Amino acid sequence: MKYPFPVGQVDFIQGDEAIARAAILAGCRFYAGYPITPASEIFEAMSLYMPLVDGVSIQMEDEIASLAAVIGASWTGAKAMTATSGPGFSLMMENLGYAIMTETPLVLVNVQRSGPSTGQPTLAAQGDAMQAIWGTHGDHSLIVLTPATVQEAFDMTIRAFNLAEKYRTPVILLTDAEVGHMRERVYAPHPDELELVYRKLPVNDEEAKYPFGDVHGDLVPPMPIFGKGYRTYVTGLTHDERGRPRTVDAEVHERLIKRIVAKIENNKKDIFDYETYELDDAEIVLVSFGIVARSAMRAVKELRKEGIKAGLLKLNVVWPFDFELIEKIAENAERMYVAEMNLGQVYHLIKEGANGKAEVDLISKIGGEVHTPGEIVERIKNDLR
């Protein structure tokens, strides 16, 4: 297969562009979107590439329609994606819930800007972490990945598709204007180097009868895609294992929602991902994700130079969340700091995870600029004085 961009080699590209290229390498062949800064370059790249690889890229009338079309495409068996930023992400919430309820694999990229409302379209923020995790109504679970570099944006896009297909769930790639717009060196692997995951399809009519049942005991039902003769009915209403609406049956609702949540939560160890730096003997633990993690890494180096035992926990996933890991880290730390570009969102998760074993503080910054390493160092040194 011929690709409209270089593969198996290094290129110097924007984060948004990297996400588009990675999606195509991951097998994405349907993209629907609505232009919004700072995510538009993903759409523009998809528009350029998709017709060449026999995929579809279509500009819908709004963000609601974009996610709707992506869900529709996924039910025909296509790997599908949309990308947006804050205001569009808010509009997508109802259909995101629909995708969770109907167990539709898809990738939703949110290149964050500040909010609420139109906020700062051209500047970065990390204010959508809680919305990504809890934005849609009702009890649910999903997967949220947080890249910090253009290479990570590339790699995590492929991982996002793999996780979506493996667990039959929407996956959010939560990045920001800084990662989206900066240009960096990116290695795009040759397709032969990639390990791609494809959703489980029913192997016979018997399996296809239970599109929402735990057919294999792994909580992830095989997905009978449209047009294969299985005649599957898909509804956002509470439904039983066969997909029949059962809206007033408490037991059916509980069974369905608990399975949808459990298929993510029980596989936390597989999904959750993080990196550490100088953490073994750290008394001060910095926790960060996305673009801020890069400043935090530098800050740790500076602090170490000054003899302060600092370490970094960089989160690559913010949901499902490994609270036990945080508690273990907290046990060996005196104080933890969460540096993020909001007024404290992942901070709440860390505080809950630390479970009182260490003090947890927030190093917050909003307005569009990323924390400088100096700011983080200064704040920590001030506290130590």
Place this chain on the structure above:
Amino acid sequence: MYLKPSYEIRDKYLRKDMLPTIFCPGCGIGAVLQYTLRAIDDLGLTQDEIVWVSGIGCSSRVPGYVNFDGLHTTHGRALAFATGIKMANPNLKIIAFMGDGDAAAIGGNHLIHAIRRNLDVTVILINNFTYGMTGGQVAPTTPKGLKGTTAPYGSFENPFDIAELAVAAGANYVARWSVFNYLQGINSIKKALQKRGFSLVEFLSPCPISFGRRNRLKTSPEIIRWYQKITVPISKAKNMSPEELEGKIVIGEFVDRDRPSLVEEYEAYKKRAKKMMGWEE
């Protein structure tokens, strides 16, 4: 036209384990569903090549009762979901079974854009002038002066004419009937299903429980007699003045044309892209 007995249609196409339906006595949705299934049957289309899509509301429950692939989606968004299905797999034929609130209010934007693109879909539209499932609130189609639970003194807004809207937006096929025009209705659905691009068949459909009860039309026969009074065939309407047409609803076939459909346009677009990039001659 020879009509097969209803039980043959029922046994062939309905999911027995889903019956009885949630529809109220006197509701017109079942009749329109029957016309649609008869059209499918007459055309010899197979159950495995059609996907039914719907939004939210009474009419949107229909895909649950028919033994086809079906997507019962969020309120008003049926056509946006349909766009993804059709574009990702153009071999599938799509029927969007929608209500008037679904299509013209919350989904109004999706409707006009699906028509503008000439999306390959057949919309079967149940127009009962009300939000039936939520309890009889006014809809964008409620005739001025008629009552709903959110306009207890009579609607003060101008209603949409969905068929005219569809014609203006560029649909390839548009027809409107009331549920008692069954032969015309079945024929129109057959034509619509054979069309490439966007086709829409609107049915004036009785809702005695949520709509009629509040407007001195307590039974389905009363509503149908009212339809007889307010509907005018399109051939006759052509020779009527705007004053004479005031408060009337035109029925018939509004347009039948063959503009290129979205699927055809995208196929050509892909070829153009490859040519422009030098990938193909």
